[in-house]
Amino acid sequence: MNKKDPEIIIFACEWTPYIGADNAGVEMQQYSPFVRIIRVICTGQITPSNILTAFKNGADGVMIAGCEEGDCHYIVGNEKCIKVVEETKQLLKFSGIEPERLEIKLFTEVDGSTFASIVNKFVMKIRKMGKVQTEVSS
Amino acid sequence: MEEKLRIGVFVCNCGTNIGGFLDVPEVAEYSKTLPGVVYVKENLFTCSESGVNEIKEGIKNNNLNRVVVAACTPLTHEPTFRAACEEAGLNPYLFEFVNIREQCSWVHKNEREEATQKAKDLVRMGVARASKLEPKDRITAGVIPSALVIGGGISGLSAALSLANRGFKVKLIEKEKKLGGLVKSLYKIYPENINAEEYINQKINEVKKNKNINVFTSTEIKNVGGYIGNYKVKAENDKGNELNFDIGVIIVATGAKTLSPEGLFSYDGKKVIDMLQLEDKLKNDGISQYKNFVMILCAGSRNNERVYCSRICCMSAIKNALLIKEKNPESKIFILYRDLQAYGTTNEETLRRAKINGIRFVNYSLNKLPEVEDNTVRVYNEILGKELLIPADLIILATPLVAPEDNENLSKKLKVTLDENGFYLEAHIKLRPLDFSTNGIYVCGTAHWPASTEESTTQALGAAARSSIHLEKKYVMVEPIVSSVYYEDECRGCGLCASLCPSNAIEMVETPKGVKAKVIEVACRGCGICGASCYRHAIRMNHFSDEQIKAQIRAFLEE
Numbered sequence: 188m189n190k191k192d193p194e195i196i197i198f199a200c201e202w203t204p205y206i207g208a209d210n211a212g213v214e215m216q217q218y219s220p221f222v223r224i225i226r227v228i229c230t231g232q233i234t235p236s237n238i239l240t241a242f243k244n245g246a247d248g249v250m251i252a253g254c255e256e257g258d259c260h261y262i263v264g265n266e267k268c269i270k271v272v273e274e275t276k277q278l279l280k281f282s283g284i285e286p287e288r289l290e291i292k293l294f295t296e297v298d299g300s301t302f303a304s305i306v307n308k309f310v311m312k313i314r315k316m317g318k319v320q321t322e323v324s325s
Numbered sequence: 326m327e328e329k330l331r332i333g334v335f336v337c338n339c340g341t342n343i344g345g346f347l348d349v350p351e352v353a354e355y356s357k358t359l360p361g362v363v364y365v366k367e368n369l370f371t372c373s374e375s376g377v378n379e380i381k382e383g384i385k386n387n388n389l390n391r392v393v394v395a396a397c398t399p400l401t402h403e404p405t406f407r408a409a410c411e412e413a414g415l416n417p418y419l420f421e422f423v424n425i426r427e428q429c430s431w432v433h434k435n436e437r438e439e440a441t442q443k444a445k446d447l448v449r450m451g452v453a454r455a456s457k458l459e460p461k462d463r464i465t466a467g468v469i470p471s472a473l474v475i476g477g478g479i480s481g482l483s484a485a486l487s488l489a490n491r492g493f494k495v496k497l498i499e500k501e502k503k504l505g506g507l508v509k510s511l512y513k514i515y516p517e518n519i520n521a522e523e524y525i526n527q528k529i530n531e532v533k534k535n536k537n538i539n540v541f542t543s544t545e546i547k548n549v550g551g552y553i554g555n556y557k558v559k560a561e562n563d564k565g566n567e568l569n570f571d572i573g574v575i576i577v578a579t580g581a582k583t584l585s586p587e588g589l590f591s592y593d594g595k596k597v598i599d600m601l602q603l604e605d606k607l608k609n610d611g612i613s614q615y616k617n618f619v620m621i622l623c624a625g626s627r628n629n630e631r632v633y634c635s636r637i638c639c640m641s642a643i644k645n646a647l648l649i650k651e652k653n654p655e656s657k658i659f660i661l662y663r664d665l666q667a668y669g670t671t672n673e674e675t676l677r678r679a680k681i682n683g684i685r686f687v688n689y690s691l692n693k694l695p696e697v698e699d700n701t702v703r704v705y706n707e708i709l710g711k712e713l714l715i716p717a718d719l720i721i722l723a724t725p726l727v728a729p730e731d732n733e734n735l736s737k738k739l740k741v742t743l744d745e746n747g748f749y750l751e752a753h754i755k756l757r758p759l760d761f762s763t764n765g766i767y768v769c770g771t772a773h774w775p776a777s778t779e780e781s782t783t784q785a786l787g788a789a790a791r792s793s794i795h796l797e798k799k800y801v802m803v804e805p806i807v808s809s810v811y812y813e814d815e816c817r818g819c820g821l822c823a824s825l826c827p828s829n830a831i832e833m834v835e836t837p838k839g840v841k842a843k844v845i846e847v848a849c850r851g852c853g854i855c856g857a858s859c860y861r862h863a864i865r866m867n868h869f870s871d872e873q874i875k876a877q878i879r880a881f882l883e884e
């Protein structure tokens with residue numbers, strides 16, 4: 188990877204967004220190659236510590252991809268994750284990292300074009316913000 | 326002592342699906358440099374018989390204790406490769422799947438260099454995660470050979486009979502005084518126009534006579550505890566008696582109601598009635614005094630408030646229009662519709678018959694709703710482009726089936742989901758259309774979505790068949806991807822995890838060291854909400870652990 192390229196992690200629950208990511212492949216929807224997907228069972232398992240680990244190790248952006256509100260396969264996982272993301276944004280602020288580098292997206296559709304366009308939008312945003320400047324301490 | 330890692334990496338070309346868009350030999354070569362990797366093999370098709378054999382031989386000849394396959398999506402072939410590991414004597418949960426097709430080669434097909442780099446990163450992340458994997462045994466638990474059916478309409482009756490006839494005990498719970506549901510209020514049932522009362526009474530009698538079925542009417546569910554194979558259900562009847570059942574599987578057949586017509590098209594219950602009232606009039610020979618009938622379809626449905634189609638109203642209206650004509654050939658009947666749904670061969674045939682018999686169909690649109698006046702209905706006909714005044718002695722509103730308000734309550738007790746309209750939502754519309762995503766609970770009939778009796782019965786028999794798999798087997802085997810109280814000493818017994826668990830899979834138990842959380846492994850679906858909420862980090866997910874996730878993150882960002 189070029190030094191200037193952003194390094195972005197997507198935590199994707201294995202339901203709607205992961206299937207969406209697979210469908211993006213099947214439909215050959217092209218999107219930015221700078222994201223790495225980490226599969227989780229539900230966004231409800233993601234902790235502030237997971238997210239901070241990503242930023243601490245040099246991630247420029249983290250997107251959490253879950254299922255639509257009311258459609259989490261474990262009922263409350265995504266709602267819980269929304270709160271985790273809010274809290275973590277505060278922690279990021281304290282560490283001097285723009286909270287906009289963290290986003291949660293709840294996917295209503297499993298089609299590939301939705302997935303690709305959401306990812307591209309996020310990558311574009313992070314590209315505009317540039318690489319993270321501050322060293323994160325935990 | 327830590328065993329020494331011996332990781333094997335298999336990189337798939339998938340013909341040209343991967344190899345055509347990124348440099349597979351380079352990825353394979355790179356994999357050899359990763360920590361713990363002792364064996365790397367490039368395959369043309371890893372999922373083919375020869376590919377699978379290469380994995381098995383790789384394991385045996387190199388004493389591998391972890392396997393990483395970089396190929397397509399785990400959603401398709403994870404079971405294939407896990408089985409290959411198992412056959413070669415490696416615990417299947419020491420296998421890690423890296424997706425370099427759907428999530429790499431296919432989505433970066435014009436960026437060979439970046440795609441190759443990404444594939445290398447993904448393999449490095451996979452190897453890092455594999456290093457942290459732990460062997461696991463599949464979890465099995467017994468199943469109580471008894472089913473609970475909630476709702477005694479045609480769906481619940483059919484499901485109960487089907488299970489009982491296969492020899493299983495069934496508890497059938499109906500909240501009303503009588504069994505039968507909505508069909509009890511109907512006159513005849515399309516498409517064959519069989520007598521609704523005879524039909525439902527026959528089913529009710531079969532159920533009552535069946536020794537395997539216990540019927541509880543005027544009874545409601547109070548609480549559902551436990552998990553697949555071993556539910557503890559509390560119910561209460563109208564006399565205030567509490568009933569307790571030990572149950573293996575649950576079928577939800579609670580049906581639907583019709584939307585109240587109050588406030589629609591000058592509804593007054595006398596001259597303007599709803600379709601159920603018409604069924605009642607037909608039953609009791611109460612239509613002979615009328616000559617001019619107007620039916621208004623989609624009354625209160627397919628609008629902003631209720632977007633869905635109730636599916637049964639068009640055919641119920643056409644059925645009843647023909648029945649009126651049969652009783653009273655002189656009658657004039659207009660059906661005002663927005664779109665007509667006469668799907669399938671028999672319904673289409675019925676529609677044709679209605680037209681031949683002089684029943685008139687007039688199209689209207691949502692922007693210009695028909696207006697009910699004294700003895701006439703004013704309707705703007707979209708096709709003619711003009712307003713019509715239709716004489717009317719009796720106006721019948723076809724209101725949609727809607728989800729009972731009680732669904733909210735019962736779904737919470739069962740820990741299953743509802744859709745945006747309040748109907749019960751299946752686990753997967755195509756793959757598991759009658760299952761809930763909570764194992765051991767099934768849905769059928771109009772509880773699921775508006776359906777005819779035929780469709781409801783088909784679903785009921787399907788739900789009975791699905792649930793009987795567990796009853797027949799007498800045990801359930803579940804994936805050992807569950808949470809566990811890993812550091813029991815850290816657990817302070819606060820109970821937060823138990824209250825948040827969407828699967829009822831955590832109980833608080835008394836131990837010599839105080840109250841501790843305990844995971845009921847068969848019930849756990851591995852979402853990890855408990856682990857993420859435990860402020861003591863005592864409980865954790867075992868197959869998507871924090872440690873494993875962090876290993877992936879670090880592996881990506883370290884280079």
Ligand SMILES: Cc1cc2nc3c(=O)[nH]c(=O)nc-3n(C[C@H](O)[C@H](O)[C@H](O)COP(=O)(O)OP(=O)(O)OC[C@H]3O[C@@H](n4cnc5c(N)ncnc54)[C@H](O)[C@@H]3O)c2cc1C
Pocket residue numbers: 475476477478479480481498499500501504505506507508511513514515516544545546578579580581582583600601604637640641644726729731735769770771772776777778779781
């Ligand atoms: C006007 C009209 C005409 C129709 N005409 C036809 C027709 O001609 N042909 C046709 O095929 N279909 C017709 N239908 C559709 C038919 O009524 C349904 O397909 C059928 O009723 C579905 O059966 P069910 O058992 O799923 O639900 P229901 O009949 O609604 O039965 C559900 C039962 O569950 C009980 N229940 C609900 N909640 C609970 C609870 N929490 N605990 C315990 N019990 C509970 C209810 O009291 C009820 O007894 C018509 C429907 C209407 C409204």
Ligand code: FES
Pocket residue numbers: 200201202203228229230231252253254258259260261262264265
């Ligand atoms: S299952 Fe997708 S967010 Fe919970």
